[in-house]
Amino acid sequence: MKKLEKFKFEKLLIWQKAMTFGESINNISKDFPEIEKFNLSSQIRRASDSIALNIAEGSIGQSNPEQIKFMGYxxxxxxxxxTCLHKCILRKYITQEQFETLYEMSFRLMNMMIAFQKTLKK
Structure with missing residues (x-):
């Protein structure tokens, strides 16, 4: 299947990375205990999805100040x-290896988003 990229945000590497990151978070949260179904599991999925959602929303026909605001979100x-990942490791819902992998992905994504936000301020 051919990949469609008709929207501006689909071409953004940070949006693509945020989408991948969100799916990685979703995959690990499936193994959380039932007690976390409406708590930590839901929270971490919603927060990770919100990253790509805000990048997309900010890029559609927005001025640079608006896009900067959504990048901040x-x-x-x-x-x-x-913070949820730290809770997960403390509660032993994920392994140290999973934590380190997702933490490193988070760090790279954060740096990319901050750099992108700075380019919008110029």
Missing amino acids: AIRSLAEVI
């Missing part, structure tokens, strides 16, 4: 995910 959502 995406960065805050990523910080929320990182």
Whole structure:
């Protein structure tokens, strides 16, 4: 199947990385205990999805100040995910290896988003 990229945000590497990151988070959250179904599991999925959603929303016909604002929301959502990952490792819902992989993905994505946000301010 041919990949469609008709929207501006689909061409953004940060959006593509955020989409991949969100799916990685979704996959690990499937193994959380039932007690977390409406708590941590839901929270980490919503926060990780919010990253790509805010990148997309900010890029559609928005001025640079508006896009900067939505990028800020995406960065805050990523910080929320990182905090959830710390909760996950403390509660032993994920392995140290999973934590380190997702933490590194988070760090790279955060740096990309901050760099992109800075280019919008010029």
